[in-house]
Amino acid sequence: MTNDATTDNGRTQRDHVITLGTAGGPRWWERGRLSDRCGISTAVVVDGGFYLVDCGHGVGRRIHEAGLDFKDLRGIFITHLHSDHTIDLGSLALFGLYELGSRMGNPVQILGPGDRGMLPPLSPRASKMPAYIAPESPTPGTRETFATLMKAHATDLNDRIIDSLRPSPHQLFTATDITIPEGIGYHPNENPTPDMDPFVIFRDQWVTVSAILVEHPPIAPAFAFRFQTANGSVTISGDTAATANMSTLAEGTGLLLHEAIDFDYIDGLYAGKKDPTSIAARDHHYKSHTSAADAARIANKAGARRLALHHLVPGTADPLVWKDAQENFDGEFFLPNDLDVIPFDL
Ligand SMILES: [Zn+2]
Numbered sequence: 159m160t161n162d163a164t165t166d167n168g169r170t171q172r173d174h175v176i177t178l179g180t181a182g183g184p185r186w187w188e189r190g191r192l193s194d195r196c197g198i199s200t201a202v203v204v205d206g207g208f209y210l211v212d213c214g215h216g217v218g219r220r221i222h223e224a225g226l227d228f229k230d231l232r233g234i235f236i237t238h239l240h241s242d243h244t245i246d247l248g249s250l251a252l253f254g255l256y257e258l259g260s261r262m263g264n265p266v267q268i269l270g271p272g273d274r275g276m277l278p279p280l281s282p283r284a285s286k287m288p289a290y291i292a293p294e295s296p297t298p299g300t301r302e303t304f305a306t307l308m309k310a311h312a313t314d315l316n317d318r319i320i321d322s323l324r325p326s327p328h329q330l331f332t333a334t335d336i337t338i339p340e341g342i343g344y345h346p347n348e349n350p351t352p353d354m355d356p357f358v359i360f361r362d363q364w365v366t367v368s369a370i371l372v373e374h375p376p377i378a379p380a381f382a383f384r385f386q387t388a389n390g391s392v393t394i395s396g397d398t399a400a401t402a403n404m405s406t407l408a409e410g411t412g413l414l415l416h417e418a419i420d421f422d423y424i425d426g427l428y429a430g431k432k433d434p435t436s437i438a439a440r441d442h443h444y445k446s447h448t449s450a451a452d453a454a455r456i457a458n459k460a461g462a463r464r465l466a467l468h469h470l471v472p473g474t475a476d477p478l479v480w481k482d483a484q485e486n487f488d489g490e491f492f493l494p495n496d497l498d499v500i501p502f503d504l
């Protein structure tokens with residue numbers, strides 16, 4: 159959707175987001191046809207530059223389709239370390255060798271959750287501890303995840319660095335773990351979402367980015383982010399159950415981009431299934447995601463001017479399944495497709 163401030167080339171000059179990818183979940187949503195929705199990723203565009211929130215599948219291609227230029231990338235923010243939010247972080251860094259040469263000496267910051275610090279509790283549906291991945295470091299944070307991704311591609315990268323004299327991705331990107339404030343009672347298993355105030359994680363001349371913990375067990379920490387500019391703000395939920403922290407972070411925001419799941423779809427998916435895997439998967443969705451009606455309730459409580467739903471699960475849902483949000487939200491409502499433009503100024 160465009161707006162009244164678009165220029166001759168179709169680009170808006172107002173602070174806005176471009177919804178690069180709007181589907182949630184670690185899958186391609188085929189079910190007979192490929193979804194038109196790529197994996198979750200959002201560009202926050204301010205004064206000619208942009209910030210990425212999450213790197214779902216297809217993000218690099220969507221950046222080009224959106225008419226954005228990689229050299230204008232000012233930062234990457236990862237809400238949490240589920241693969242549907244990180245799967246193309248590696249491809250951005252690897253293919254970025256050809257797009258981001260101008261960032262030598264001025265690397266793009268990648269900010270995301272730190273190491274969980276301990277495994278999540280074993281599902282009560284399990285009869286014994288399964289064999290899990292990488293017992294020597296089973297819950298890496300953003301910094302370690304990025305380093306491991308680059309190490310996995312060392313054969314490729316070293317060819318390019320040594321033979322083609324390309325830069326190292328470590329010269330173009332710096333990955334940092336977000337430090338959670340002390341004294342708020344956070345614990346990854348026992349108290350992953352304490353009531354808290356937002357805290358600043360990034361600042362440049364265009365934006366101040368704040369974070370807050372959200373409720374997406376068993377992963378922890380999981381963050382929502384708010385980008386504040388001179389003209390307005392956008393608040394992006396990450397993946398979360400309905401939580402009071404979202405209303406806190408989104409207070410008075412110009413645009414709330416909130417995740418949404420169709421619980422009727424989830425119920426249908428696991429109807430009649432009694433095996434532990436199905437029951438555990440259904441449990442996960444109910445304790446970790448938000449209905450369209452609850453997203454509207456949170457947006458109303460926050461006094462958000464606009465609400466858009468994204469991270470849609472399923473990614474192939476008929477738009478009608480999200481109507482509860484439109485019917486219950488007091489402000490301007492959007493159900494964006496990929497590559498839609500939504501302003502967030504006040
Ligand atoms: Zn997700």
Ligand SMILES: [Zn+2]
Pocket residue numbers: 238240374397
């Ligand atoms: Zn998630």
